[in-house]
Amino acid sequence: MPPKVDPETAELRKELEQLYEKLKEEQKKVADATLESVCSGVADAPKVRLTTKRLMKGHINKVNSVHYSGDSKHCVTGSLDGKLIIWDTHTGNKVQVIPLRSAWVMSVAYATSGNYVACGGMDNMCTVYDLNNRDSSGAAKIIRELAGYEGFLSSCRFLEDKKILTGSGDMKICQWDLETGRKTVDFMAHNGDVVSISLSPDGNTYVTGSVDKTCRLWDIREQNPKQTFFGHESDVNCVCYHPSGNAFVTGSEDKSARMFDIRSDQQIALYEPPNKSSGFTSCGLSKSGRFLLCGSDDNNVHIWDTLKNQHNGVLSGHENRITSLSVAPNGVGIATCSWDQHVRVWG
Structure with missing residues (x-):
């Protein structure tokens, strides 16, 4: 049975829904064109023909997260087998x-710079x-264990070698100074688990999904969201x-991907696969931003032409749900990992 909601909370929720609907109406008034109509004169994008260049085997359990280094050559993966692997x-x-x-790793x-990697998950750390640097056993040396979360660690991103940003299941975002091991920023960011973080190209802002x-847009120096985006x-x-x-x-459990424009403060495109059967777990963009790639529960990576809103095809090969996707900074490779225990590099 669902928990009982007291009348005051119910009233506040109703008021919130009304404000949300009003906000949507105001947004519709200024949405004078769709992305597809504005880009109707743009030529169709060529069919993406990516193949598996490397099938990397080494993990012996579900692989939950992958992330490229800045050199576009190395990547790190984290698996429920209790291992991080650095790959060439x-x-x-x-x-x-x-x-x-702890084997319960959810994010890497x-x-x-390529000097450090971070991970966390159900260990709340x-x-x-x-x-x-290596420890006595020959493995990479732990330099910090950042504790103090009341929920699992869902996402982390380095701002620089000595600063890291984390999101967690306790709805919080924290910034850490790795020299001292202390939080420099700690605040409630969402009304549910923070699931994903993406840094802006200039590193001054970031977006979170929950x-x-x-989704919310944040300034690195502030604790209040600059914008909140609805739609999913x-x-x-x-x-x-x-x-x-x-x-x-964005990619969502609602079986859709979307594009939000920061300047117009709203959704400008909705991307759906031909067979709308599975949610999306991960997403990335080509270096030009023309192609959107989304890892799915249906074991495939779906590709769209973002401007024309055309489904461009799928990357098939994984034998279980794709959990994470990372595009190389130079745009040349894409790494995916899956519950099938494998990591694939596409190019």
Whole structure:
């Protein structure tokens, strides 16, 4: 049985719904064109023909997260087998295998410099490793264990080598100074688990997605959201900034992907697969922003031409749900990981 809601809360929820509907009406008034109509004169994009360049085997359980280094060559993956693996995506070889203290890893991050990786999950902690220093066992050295979350760690991203941003199941966003191991920022960000974080190209702002069905835009220096974006009908599982810095894309449990424009403060495109059967777990954009790629529960990566809103095809190969997708900073490769225990690099 659902929990009983007291009358005051019910009244506030009703008021909130009314404000939300009013907001949608105001947005519709200024939405004078669709992205497809504005781009009708643009030539159709060519069919994307990506193939698996590397099938990287090494994990022995579900792989939950993948993230590229700034060199577009190395990536890190985290798996429920209790290991982080640093891969050379050009050769498909393992560079380092890092044993974790907790196997319940849900998110990984690679510092742009390539010097550090971070991970966390159901251990309610963010652990940071120095790839250039080894401990007595020969594994990368732990330099920080950042505790103090009341929920699982869902996402983390390095702002720079000594600063990291985290989102968690306790609805909070925290910034950490890795030199001191202390929080510099700690605040409630959403009305549900924070699930995904994407940094802007200039590093001054970031976008978050949450199970509260909203996305929010934040300034690195502030604790209040600059904008809140509505539209999804279920959990927002992933967010990804557009290379222009003026928009971002999302993937959701509601079986749709969307593009939100920051300047017009609203959704400008809705992307749906031909067979709307599965939710989206992860998303990324090509270097130009023309192609949207979304990892799905149906084991495929779906591709759209963002401007023409045309489904451009799928990348097939994984044998279970795709959990995470990372586009190389130089735009040349895409790494995906899956519950099938494998990591694929597409190019």
